[in-house]
Amino acid sequence: MEVVEVFRALGDPVRLEMVRRLAAGEPHTISTVSSQLNITRQGARKHLQVLVDAKIIALNPHGRDTEVRLLRDTLDQGKAFIANLELQWDKRLVALRTFVERRQ
Amino acid sequence: MEVVEVFRALGDPVRLEMVRRLAAGEPHTISTVSSQLNITRQGARKHLQVLVDAKIIALNPHGRDTEVRLLRDTLDQGKAFIANLELQWDKRLVALRTFVERRQ
DNA sequence: ACTTAATGCAACTGAAAGGTTGCATTAAGT
DNA sequence: ACTTAATGCAACCTTTCAGTTGCATTAAGT
Known part of the structure; x- marks a missing residue:
């Protein structure tokens, strides 16, 4: 998993909002996720695919609709x-401070 | 500061490498940052501006060259x-687990 | 069986992004 | 003073991206 892909996927307002809502709870399908945002279902689907590619979410088909799951x-x-x-x-x-102190 | 801008800025391989190197240490100017990556100075400068706009770095002119500082x-x-x-x-x-346990 | 709801796939469009070249400016060093 | 190094700004090009429309498919419910 490429961390740069993760950041790239999160670096879009629509996708970040998707992730936010997924983290907030309640089960979601592609339809419910799409209908909450102000874009077409196909547009939302593209965003979801970006999140899938970054492995931030996974899609699980269950019969007619497919569950969106946060990873x-x-x-x-x-x-x-970032912590690293x-x-x-x-x-x-710290190294710099030590260096400066040694020279005093 | 918009967090989506931060992720967007980090979501590019060149910029992420810049940040990595800045975090790793050693003082940097626009020139030194540029020369390490395989793009022109002007190309690198654009990336640096994206990082500036996201407030990930700051640029401090000192006479002829300008210092690149990580924020x-x-x-x-x-x-x-992300932690949130x-x-x-x-x-x-946890809520879901509690719910399930209550029903047993 | 029929209808409806959820999805997939493809083509298209406009805007943004990454990268370049070219030229002007300003500060340092000799 | 002259040269060189570090930078800024603008124009341009190509590719990617966000979003749309349109159509086909498949599963549920009645």
């Missing part, structure tokens, strides 16, 4: 990626 | 946003 792990890896960036950043600051 | 807080808010999504998701799962 928590992928979101978590996005979070972890911050960690490196912090380490660098 | 930790913005990254942190991206992380916090997960929190809601978890709460929903």
Whole structure:
């Protein structure tokens, strides 16, 4: 799973709203997700596919309609990626501070 | 600061690599950032502007060259946003579990 | 069986994005 | 003063993207 794809998928207002609503709860199908946003079902479907490709959601067909399920792990890896960036950043600051203190 | 803009800015391989390198350390100017990636300076400059607009970095001119500085807080808010999504998701799962258990 | 609701797939359009080249400007170093 | 390095700004091109319309398919309910 490419973390850049995850961020890319979240970096659209419509898709981010989709994810928000999915996280908020209540079971969703492609139709219910689509009808809540102000776009056509086919338009929403494209957005959902982007989220599927990024592995942020999964689609499970059940007879006539297909369930939209949020994949928590992928979101978590996005979070972890940022946390790791911050960690490196912090380490660098500490190193810099040490360097400055040594020179005093 | 719009979190969707933050994700959008991070959702490009070139920009994500820029952020990675900035987090890794060493002071950077627009030139040094550009020369590390396989694009022209002007191309890189556009990417940097996207990061500036998302408030992920700030540019500080110092005489002839301009320093590229990472803004930790913005990254942190991206992380916090995901954390909040997960929190809601978890709460929903707990509620569902309680519901199921009550019916047994 | 028939109708209706949920979905898939494809083609098209306009706008935005990534990247380039070219030129002007300004600051440093000798 | 002159040269060089770092930058800004604008025009341009190509590709991607968001969104639409249209049509076909399949499953549920009556």
